[in-house]
Amino acid sequence: MLFQSLPFLVFFAVVYSGYLLVKGTRLRLPWLLVSSYVFYAWLSPLYLIPLAYATVVDYFVAGRIESSPRKRAWLTLSILNNVLVLGFFKYAGFVAENVNALLSAMKVSYAISPPSFLLPAGLSFFLLQSIGYTIDVYRGTTKREKNFLAYAAFVSFFPRLLAGPIERANHLLPQLHGQGRVTLRDFTDGLSIFVVGYFKKVALADYLAIYVAGVYGSPDQHQAPALLLATLLFAWQIYFDFSGYTDMARGIARMMGIGLMLNFNNPYLAVSMGDFWKRWHISLSSWFRDYVYIPLGGNRKGTFGTYRNLFLTMVLSGLWHGAAWTFVLWGAIHAVGNMATRELERTPFYMKKLPTIVKQLFVFAMVTFAWIFFRAATIGDAWTIVARIFTSGLSDPKCPMLALGLIAAVWVYQYLFESRLRSILEIRPVRIALMILLLTYLVLTVPAEGQPFIYMQF
């Protein structure tokens, strides 16, 4: 069930009406839980199996972590269990494919048959959230949740179930326990956030996707201008797609009086790669920072140790996105870029003399280059694109001016939002006019059928 679809509209109307009736009663948590499970089962009832399994196991393990003297063993069990579930569904095919390639290279006439089951949507998101919870319980930064319903609702809370944000227990659980107060302001704020997310996804991401898919579908048939523009458009497509989803998720949760964490903060205005990861998919980058990078030693092990930890964390983050070498390479490019800007930030020229806009464009160029590997179907395709950008001739890219105009408009808006001129955007008539403009554009130009979100596949 996609947020931008008619079935979701009906589902949410029913769930929200029921929620307003039961908020403040003991039925609130069961209602949230049932709603979330119905939402997930809509995609496939079988998806409920890994969701329920992860919930039950970590609820039980967290209890052991709290009460048993062998806390570390129980934590290891929880992490292993989640990693195995993730590995089973997400990486089994990847492993089989690589083992087969290795066997073939060694001239061994044996091949493992790759698994044929589907990856449950959002699996990586709720498993990471569950791992984060057991680690927090182990560290004592969060209390074990004794109420099973509350814990199950925390893992499965439907607005964030399919693609995050990856919430922390000490942020979401207390809100689930609360009285479920919903104010008019919650509703209007939620609606404001939702509409902007809807616009990002339907009017922008899905539009840019058509051009990108055409070019990336056959990179060897396109020349430098089209490949460059498709890469630029993909950078914005994935931003609008994922941040649009997050805005919709946050908007829906906010309408229910529940705050989900900010996941995107105008990332293409970042002035360094480190800054980029503080603005892009914040819930994932902070998860990797807290549960991978810092336990590896963080920046406490000297320059080499810091960069090694950074590299491992980024490569792991790449692999989390997808079971393919393209994602591993994407993570590695980000790691190298991160190291490069860290080094640059040590120079007075970069820090004091280089204008902010140049830094922003530099970081944007690096991030956009990395997106080539993220979007390309294979590493071969990615190299073809990179090579052809530099070697192929010039031909008409046939890129819609409207798409470029919309991107420029969004960039200017974000630039203003982070500048001293932000107050202009906050003038009441300006806000109202912008909202009417967004809605009118949506009504008049957007096709009826919505496309799935990119990050749902992860």
Place this chain on the structure above:
Amino acid sequence: MTSADQTSDVTPFDCSHALRLPAADWVIVAVAMLAIIGLAPIVWQRYERFEPGDDYRMPYELSSDYWLYSRYSRQACDKRKTLLIGDSVVWGHYVPPNETLSHYLNEFSGRQQFANLGLDGTHPAALEGLLRHYSPSLSGRTVVLHFNPLWMTSVKHDLQTDKEFHFNHPDLVSQFTPKIPCYKAPFAARVRIALKRTIPLANWIAHLRTTYYESSDVQNWTLRHPYNCPLKQLTRGLPESAGVPEPAGGTWVSKGAKKQDVTWVDLDTSLQWKFFRRSIELLRKQGNQVFVLVGPFNEHMLNEADAAAYGAIKTKVAQWFAENKVPYFLPPALPAEHYVDASHPLGEGYALWARELLQDPAFTALIQ
């Protein structure tokens, strides 16, 4: 929720944009949007040049523009006494506007009385939807409704197959009940279609897309015309029609006049016949006088057994019309050389059909 809550601001607005609207502003936005939604089609109707031509025939390319059809229908109801409604046979698929049935009826009767409200591809299941949802002014009128037996020449044409079959005008057919077995659109798509029929803005947007953006949404249109401004497409007049399609490979006779096997559907189980009867009931309920034109089907192309089966169908159809007091005209087949295919006459065929019709006492009584 109370208005007092509106002023409290406990939860911070942690967002990467400034579009935070309080309730009062949302009310303003809602009013503005309602005004846009309600007024845009009306204002556009005044702005867009509308020249329906002598016999109100819709341009062929715009056959799926139901908003425009409503406009033609409304104007035809205002200006003409008798409305001819049906599929491409009434529309005049292979003939220019001055060789259609409505044109010859006007010419031979000496009165500008008939309007051509035929729409290409409207089989009875779609025709019912067209009448129900897109013919708002059709009440208290004289309607000549055409029944084309072509839609009963196979289980597939009759929409009875369980296997999915993509037919013309899915947006017009019944979305839920009566159920159409070969129509497999997802539930959400059906709801969307059902809602669209009730929202003038949705139909108007579909009109803009069909008429000005090559039957696609603006975004997809810009991919085909990357450097064109979408707003410049919205010219005041409808685009010029490319005319009528040429018969592929010539007429039925010039192609060798070959007989064809036809598996007639039983009238008692026919879905298309059921929808056709529903159309008659609907028109009558709206206070219209209904006259039914059957055929003229190209019986020359039927083998002996199929011709006999068709004869039985004609008898049953006539019986139903008589029982239900529906005046009708069931002519014999036109001469073979007047057909393009199984059901479409050539210009001479339309002229002959019009002459025969004007000699029918029931018809002449109706149009007086």
